[in-house]
Amino acid sequence: MSADKIELGDSARLQDRVCIVTGASGALGRATLHRFAEQGALTVAVDRDVSEIGAHATMAIASDVRDEAAAQDAVATVLQRYGRVDVLCTFAAISRGGPLHDTTAQTWAEVLAVNIIGTANWAKAVLGPMRTARSGRLVLVASQLAMTGGRNNASYIASKGAILALTRNLALDYAASCPPRSRANCWSARLRAVRTPTRPGPAR
Numbered sequence: 001m002s003a004d005k006i007e008l009g010d011s012a013r014l015q016d017r018v019c020i021v022t023g024a025s026g027a028l029g030r031a032t033l034h035r036f037a038e039q040g041a042l043t044v045a046v047d048r049d050v051s052e053i054g055a056h057a058t059m060a061i062a063s064d065v066r067d068e069a070a071a072q073d074a075v076a077t078v079l080q081r082y083g084r085v086d087v088l089c090t091f092a093a094i095s096r097g098g099p100l101h102d103t104t105a106q107t108w109a110e111v112l113a114v115n116i117i118g119t120a121n122w123a124k125a126v127l128g129p130m131r132t133a134r135s136g137r138l139v140l141v142a143s144q145l146a147m148t149g150g151r152n153n154a155s156y157i158a159s160k161g162a163i164l165a166l167t168r169n170l171a172l173d174y175a176a177s178c179p180p181r182s183r184a185n186c187w188s189a190r191l192r193a194v195r196t197p198t199r200p201g202p203a204r
Helices: 027-038 068-082 105-133 154-173
Strands: 018-022 042-047 059-062 087-090 136-143 182-189
Touching: 018 027, 018 068, 018 105, 027 042, 027 087, 042 068, 059 068, 068 105, 087 105, 105 136, 105 154, 136 154
Parallel strands: 018 042, 018 087, 042 059, 087 136, 136 182
Antiparallel strands: none
């Protein structure tokens, strides 16, 4: 895999491609599903609650990204129906806010479990079929704050920085086994474009 840019708007790349989107009920997840569907992709929506995903998903899976076994089972279900996985986009994330001195161990555990461990769980789940096919695209979603920094959100910003580092690691670790048709990419969304859940409760 390489860290080259992926052109998600290229219809030739997405026609009949199997694209998994985690955090699919959020604003960015929904927009991505819509765009993928417009480009002819077979879209798989993943979230804890998929009841309002809509018609842009050809398949919807209710799953908690923090559960590694559930991620493996969900990918197996996708493979059973479609036979492959072409793209994974990881939008599932939460934010609890607060500077470091106000961030409890519980908050760190909650945020990291969804944002980085959840991302890693799904990347790991699709790596097997992508390596077998010697083709695939990983689009791991971070934040501009991972590069520029920010205030009053220590756990969230740190988790997004970890996603950036993970993407680079994946590109290096799997470069040999996943040749030119494979990519590991990190999209750092701009702050104004994203509204991450902040309320306590179930995480996407």
